[in-house]
Amino acid sequence: MIDTSAFQGKKAAYYTLGCKLNFSETSTFGKTLADMGVITAAKGEQADICLINTCSVTEVADHKCRQAIHRMVRQNPGAFVVVTGCYAQLEGETVSQIPGVDLVLGSNEKANLIQYLSDAWSQPREGHLHQHHTVKTKDIKTFQPSCSRGNRTRYFLKVQDGCNYFCTYCTIPFARGQSRNPTIASLVEQAQQAAAEGGKEIVLTGVNIGDFGRTTNEQFIDLVKALDQVEGIERFRISSLEPDLMSDELIDYCAHSRAFMPHFHVPLQSGSDEVLKLMHRRYDTQLFAHKIHLIKEKMPHAFIGVDVMVGCRGELPECFEACYEFLKGLPVTQLHVFPYSERPGTAALRIPYVVDDKEKKRRAHQLLVLSDEKTQAFYAEQIGQEADVLFEKAARGKAMHGFTENYVRVELPASQAREEYDNQIIRVKLGDFNHDKTALKAEIIG
Template identity: 50%
Template structure:
C-alpha cells in the first residue's frame, strides 16, 4: 500500500510554488498526495517567518496535524525552519527539520517513518543555499500557477529576515522558465503569476548578473497558450519605464502591479535601508497611470517601525491618501531576532501600532472601493475560478477587479467577457455576461 503525504503551506506565493515542487518529488517516490484531514503517513509543513504570528501558526498546524493522524511523521521546512531549527525541533511531535539547502532533498532524508523522541535536524548555514531550484504550483482545479523564477535577496532592509532564511539572490535561466511556462500552458492553466523573493532582481547566477528581469518579460510574452502573466511584487527601484511601457502594450502581461512602499516617510525609509525615496515611488505610480489609466496598483506598507512618530505616520497616511493606488497590504512591524531594526530605539507601543494598522486598513477599503467604482460600466474579460461561496463564484479581470456571478460549473477556468454593473455589499463587483469567449 502506498504511503500518503499531506502538505500545509504558510506564507507567500513563493512558498506555494515550492510546496508543489516538493509534492512532485514525493509523487516520483511513490507517495500519494492527500488532503490534510485524510490521515496521512507524512505531513510536510512549509513555513514562513515574516512575523511572530507565522511562527505561532506553525505550532498550531503541527498540533492539529497530530490530532488527525497521531502517528504521522511531521517534517518542517521553509524560512522558519532555516532561522530557528532548534526551536522547531522542540515542538512536540516534530520528527524532522530541514533548512533551505536541504528541503528539496526531502525524499532522500525521509527514509524511515519511525517517530523518534528527538527530532532530526538537517540545517546548513544559509550560505550553502547557492543553487536555484525551480518550481511552480499546479492543482487540479487551479486557474493560475505561481511560477518561481528567482530566490534569495542581496538587499539588507533592516526589518527583514528573508536573506537570513533564503540566502543570496539567484535565478533560473530564461530558457528554463520558458520551458516551464510551456508545461504550465499544456496543463490548461490560463494564468501565470511570476514569483520570487526579489523578483525584479532576476538574472543573477553564481553571483554574476547574466540577464535582466526585462529580458525575461519580453521572452515570456511570446509563450503560446498562456492568456495572462501577472507580476506578483516588484521593488519600485527595479520597476523601470521600459517594463511599464512593455506591459502597457503586452499580449499577455496584465495591467496590475504590486509595489512595496513600506513607508511614506523618507526618514523611515532611510532607517529601513530601502533603496529609494518616496518621490521615486510617486513617479512610478504616475508613469503607470499615464500609460495604463485602469491599471490596478497594490501597495505593501509597514506601521509601527522603530522611530516612527505620529508625524511620520501621518506623513505616510497623507502620501497614500493622495496616491492613485488601488489597495494596501498593511503589516504591523514585529521584532525579529538578528535584524538591525530589533536593536533600534524609539520602539512604538503595541496599542499605537494596532491603531495605525486599523487606520490604513480603512484607507485601503476606501481605495479599493474607489478603484472598483471607477471600473463600473466597463467591459472586461474575467477568468473564473472554482471559488464558491453562498451560491456565487468569483473571478478576476486582467486588472484585478474581483467579480462575482451565480455559480455555473461550466464557467470554471473559463474566460468570459462581462460588463461590470455594481459593487455588491460584500465588496465584490457584480456583472452581467455580454459575450462568450471560447479559449482553446
C-alpha cells in the same frame, strides 16, 4: 537511490504559511510525492506524512507555525512529520525538538526533500527522529524550481529566490540566502509546460524578483519579453516588484505587451523618507511616486497594490502622518498593511524609538480604512464596463468568481454559473457590488 515503493499508497497532508512563493513550493512538493504514488489525504483523513512549510516574517508567523505543527501532530498520530521553510531555516534545532517532529529541512536542503525523506523514512523509528538539516545563510546555494497551480486556476512560476537587500527589519535574507535564479530558457520551458497542461494565467513569484539575473547575467525585462511570447498563456502577473528595480522600460513594455496584465504590486513599507532611511530601503518617496504615476499614465486602469509597514522602530507620530498623507495622495488601489514585528538579530533593534502595540493597531486601522476607500472607489469606476474574466471553479450551486485583467474580483450568480466556464476567459458586463463589497456582479455578454 530512492525506493519509491515505500511511498506507494501512503497519504500526505500539507499545510503552508506565508507567501505565494511558499504555496508554490508546497504544491511542487505535493506533485513530486504524487509522482511517487503518494495520495493527498482528504479533509479529516489521517495522513502518513505531514509537510508543514513555514514562514518567519513576523513573531506572529512564528507562533502560527508552532501552532500548525502541534495541530498536524495531534490530528495525525504516528505520521512522519517534515517541517521546512523560513522558520525551519532560522530555528532548525528548536523546531526539531517540538514533540512529533521527525525531519526539519532548511532553505538549502528542501530542494532535496525527497532524498532526505527517503533516507529518514528507511530508518527504524521508536518515537520521532527529531533530525534537522540546515546550513549557514552564506552556504544556501540551491534553487528549487517550482511551477505549480495546486488547487487554483492560476499557475505560480518561481523565477528567483533569496535577497541581497538587508533591510533593517527583515530576516528573509537570513532565511532564504542570497539572490539567485535559473535561466530564462528554463523558465520559458516551464511556462510552455503549464500551457500544455491547459494553464491560462501565470503569476511570477520570488523573494525579490526584480533582482532576477544575478546568477545568469540576464535581466528581468528580458525574462518578461521571453515569457510574453509563450503561446497558450494568456495572462502573466508580476507578484511583487521593488520600486528601485521597476524600470521605466519595464512599465512601458507591460503597457503594450501581449499578455502582461495591468496589475502591479509594489512594496513601499513607509511613506516617510526618514523611516525609509532607517529601514535601509533603496529608494525615496519621490522615486516611488514617479513609478506609480508612470504606471497610471501608461495604464490608467491598472490595479496597484502596495505593502506598508506601520509602527516600526523610529516611526515617530509625524513620520506616520507623512506616510498616511503620501498614500492618500497616490492613485494606488489597495494597501497591504503589516504591523512591525521585532525580529531577533535584525539591525532595527538598535533604533531607540519604539511604538507600542496599541498605537501600532491604531495606525494599521487608519491605513486599512484608507485602503478600503481606495479599493471601492477603483471598483466603482469599473461598473458598467465590459471586461474579460478568467473564471475559477466553484462548487455546484454556488456563485463563480474570477478576475478581470486589472484584477477586479468578479462574481457570477449561481443561476448563470456553468462548469464549462472553469479556467475560461469570458467577456462580461460589470455590474454593482455584491452583498459584502468584495466583488462586482457580472453578466455574461452574448
